[in-house]
Amino acid sequence: MKTTKTILSRRRFNAVSILALAGASAGVGLSKPALAQALTPKSGGSLRIARTEEIDGFKLDGEFSDETNEVSQNVIAPLLRFDSSGLNVVPGLAESFVVAADGKSITFQLAQGARFNTGTPVTTDDVIFSVNQWKAGPNFGSMYVDIASVTKLSDTSFRFNLSSPNLSLPAFLTWSVAGVIPNNFAGMKADQFWLTPIGAGAFSVKSWEGTGNVHLVKNPYYYRPGLPYVDEILSTLPDANQRALQFQSGEVDIVSELGPIEARRYPKDKLIESEVHYTDVLLFNIQYPPLQDIRVRKAIAMAVDYKAIVDGLYRGLGIEPTGFLPPNVGMWEPPSKPYYRQNIAMAKALMKEAGITTMQLELLFPPNYSLVSQIVQQSLQAIGVDVKLNPTDSGTFVSDASAGKYQLAVWAYNAISPNIGDPLSWITSTSYFFTNYPLKDLQAAANELFVSRTPEEEKAAVIKIQDLGTDQLAFLALDHYKIGTAVQSNIHGVSSPPWANIYYDEIWIS
């Protein structure tokens, strides 16, 4: 693996910023109190964020994009949070949570004085109502079905009784889709509530549009004393050129979730880089006969020029695939054997063994995946596979991919919480990532992971899952790459996990 860090990593960025500030202070004669003042968080100001994705809205079960997850987490607070490394679950609206020794229940205590942005206290009844909402969702309901019941211990403490142990459940409780909302939608009709949501997060929604334009204002009843620092957050969804121009002119403070190609347009000293995590994938629709043959899929996997993607396209912001699951997330383990690498001779031999000399395939891909798709197209020429590129818009891609109307497709996926069960849940709840590959074996292995009780069991279960993903090859990981967050130098407190979602409550402006 070859990873040349051309951009500062998040930890290095923070350290260097502090050292630079200290150095600068020495140079210009700043006194120690002045330096301390410069580093002391202060309240007030407006934070302007330029986004790269639209906002899906605040209806919990309809929140898909990473940007939606980020905004919603800061408005409709979930019970738990993740730390900045993306490796650990930490308390959130629930100030403590204790998993029983047998793994079959989790007991929570709500944060002292926790209130919704209306000033109404958050109670166990609200949590019970919220859990029922989560479970009823057609998209994410399956993530929470293991919560068989909720026992009310007091107005502010409760116990989730699980139908079976679920190691990944605490991570799923950090998701925005598991936000806590008021009992009976605070007396509103559900549709109206989702348009004007009430939550216990750091901010309230003043106005929003599906385009990404969101205006948030400080929640005066936020459960973390003294936070949030900023008074309001204004976010927009400009195109890539406008994002760069607005950042250059100082009209926006943060540009969030920059892909590795776009990230290169930003000054290195203002870019916070996540760990490699996001994973480009090549999906094989196994309903299409030639792709039912594992030899053909393996031949394709051995024909792909991974180095061209990593070195030519991502240039230091990506690595060759290490397995089919995104790395740098809690409990991740590599497969027991090396993942696929380019080997044209072996790929040709596999095609010959499958009795195929030439073949035509159509490759479906949404916007922003054009260059990766072109590399795949060129790679497969070497084994006699003529790939016709079929670019489409995001909406059509989602419709066609989920309906199995494709042969090959390029897309990407990632976790949004600190547990490998997160991306795994995506795979298992989408007809094995839209490939229609039988889920039985993978689901069984995933269940082993969810009920594992020791680190050794967890490790073995993840390795087994990785091996299954490698052997079955329903889809192929093409690379793992980093996400960048561009931050002006007067903005502090921005930390981002591998999926680059930001908690807004600790951000301050100097």
Place this chain on the structure above:
Amino acid sequence: MIPLLAGIILVVFLLAKVMPGDPARLAVGLRASPEQVAQARAAMGLDKPVIVQYFIYLGHILTGNFGYSYKSHMPVTTIIGAHVPITLWLLFFGMGFSLLISVPLGVLAALQRDRMIDHIIRAFCVLSLAMPMFWVGIMLITLIALPTHVFPVGGFGTDFFGHLRGIILPGLTLGIAMSPVMIRSLRATIIKEISSEYVNAAKSLGVSGSRLMIKFIFRNALSPVVTLLAYQLSYFLFGDVIVEMTFMLPGMGEGIIDATVQRDLPLVQGYTLIFALSVVLVYLLADIINSLLDPRIVIDS
């Protein structure tokens, strides 16, 4: 006009039908099961025959119900209503800049006919016609907004003065794009008026200078220009989409692009219908203005 509107509604409905993508899947979500998608399709009326869907749609439109966004679940009229004022700002400033540029240059070119200044103005017109609108916008951003910081590179601001700052460069872009046709029209009309008999008669009666220009020549020359401007408004509406995207103004142009990208069919239909209705109304307005300025049109018609 009623058959025209009925035709527009039919075309808008059919356009949505031929757009790729499954609205039910988009509405219910990626992880929903096929059964849940089928339920959503039924709930949205998408399982009914197309002709039935059309009449349901027509009924809703006639009662002012444009439906709900698949994406945000907000009423389409609310969403479009929030974008309309920004587009009106842009059109107002675009037309204003267009007049500010074209009237003086058109008059000057006519008065300096075939002299150096006329050649320069005509060259400017040719150059402006050749410059794509988005390119003009990018140039203004690069040459004015970025170095001076007086105007933002994009966005509409959050208060009145923010709006004002945010609309100047987009308005200027639209104005520059629209002015060549106006300049050429004004120049040609003034030249024609200068050599007309009534001007010669006025001159022989001792009328000259600015009085002759303003009271006689310019007044008569302005009539076709105002008519042209009204007709140009429909072109402004399409230019508006490009300018709004260049400057990221959250108006109707940006709205229709976003809705299309997100396959938000009710919203796409709503925007398309409003744009089409606007063009029809603008042409109607142009006809009315034309008849008011030139009584012969009323007599002829």
